[in-house]
Amino acid sequence: MELRDRKLYRSTHKTFEEYCRDRFGHNRRQSYLLMDAAVIFDNLEQKCDRNDHILPTNEWQIRPLTKLDPDIQPEAWEQAVESANGKVPSHRLVKDVVQRIMERTQVPNTYQIGEVCQILTKDNPELRGKGGCWAIVSAVNDFSCSVRMWDGEYAVGLQHLKSYNYLPAECEQIQFLSDRISRVYSGSLEESVQKFLESLGKLNRAYLTTVEEKLLNVLESEYGGKRIL
Structure with missing residues (x-):
C-alpha cells in the first residue's frame, strides 16, 4: 500500500496498473482487492478471539467484510467461523453473515411506490x-x-x-417514458437502436431533449409503439 500511496512504482512504470501487471501478473483491481484484504486480515488478527484464532486463508473469503466498518468486521468473522463449526468459513457464509448484520443495522426503508x-x-x-x-x-x-x-x-x-428526489410530476414523466421504451424495446432490434433506447434508460433528468423525443417518436412509429404527438 505504501508503494501505491507514495507512488513508488513510478521509478519503473508510468501507472500502478502497469506495475501490477508486470510485477504480479494481475490487474489494478485485483491488487486493490488484495490490499483491502490485507488490512482486514490485520484487523481480524488483532481483534478476534485468540483462543480460536481461525483466520482467513484467501482474499475471496473475506471480501464481503469490506462492506462493514472495521469495528464490526471481527464480530462478523467470528459469527461466520461459528456457522462453519469452528472451521474457516466460505465466502458464502461470510457474505450471509454480513448481510444479516447490514439488515440489523440498516435504517428503515423510506422509499415510496412510484419513486x-x-x-x-x-x-x-x-x-x-x-x-x-x-x-x-x-x-x-x-x-x-x-x-x-x-x-x-x-x-x-x-x-x-x-x-433522484424527483417531484411527483417528474416521477410520472419517468414512468411514462418507461412505458414508451418498453413498448419498443426487444432483443431483436438493431444494435444501434438498442443502444439508443438503453441510453434513455440512464438519463439523469426527467425529460427528453427535442432530438431524443423526435428519435423515440420515429422508433415508436417504426416498431409499433404508440407515437406521442
Whole structure:
C-alpha cells in the first residue's frame, strides 16, 4: 500500500496498473482487492478471539467484510467461523453473515411506490450492466425494493438504490417514458437502436431533449409503439 500511496512504482512504470501487471501478473483491481484484504486480515488478527484464532486463508473469503466498518468486521468473522463449526468459513457464509448484520443495522426503508431511483451496482453481479440506470419503485420491502425498469422487474437491496428526489410530476414523466421504451424495446432490434433506447434508460433528468423525443417518436412509429404527438 505504501508503494501505491507514495507512488513508488513510478521509478519503473508510468501507472500502478502497469506495475501490477508486470510485477504480479494481475490487474489494478485485483491488487486493490488484495490490499483491502490485507488490512482486514490485520484487523481480524488483532481483534478476534485468540483462543480460536481461525483466520482467513484467501482474499475471496473475506471480501464481503469490506462492506462493514472495521469495528464490526471481527464480530462478523467470528459469527461466520461459528456457522462453519469452528472451521474457516466460505465466502458464502461470510457474505450471509454480513448481510444479516447490514439488515440489523440498516435504517428503515423510506422509499415510496412510484419513486424514481438510480441503480448502484457495486458488489452485485446480478445488476451488471444496470449501473446508472433509473428504476421506478413498485413495491417496498423491509430491506429491499421491487423496481420496474424499461426492460423488466428487479428486486434490489437498499444499498443498491439512490433516490433522484424527483417531484411527483417528474416521477410520472419517468414512468411514462418507461412505458414508451418498453413498448419498443426487444432483443431483436438493431444494435444501434438498442443502444439508443438503453441510453434513455440512464438519463439523469426527467425529460427528453427535442432530438431524443423526435428519435423515440420515429422508433415508436417504426416498431409499433404508440407515437406521442
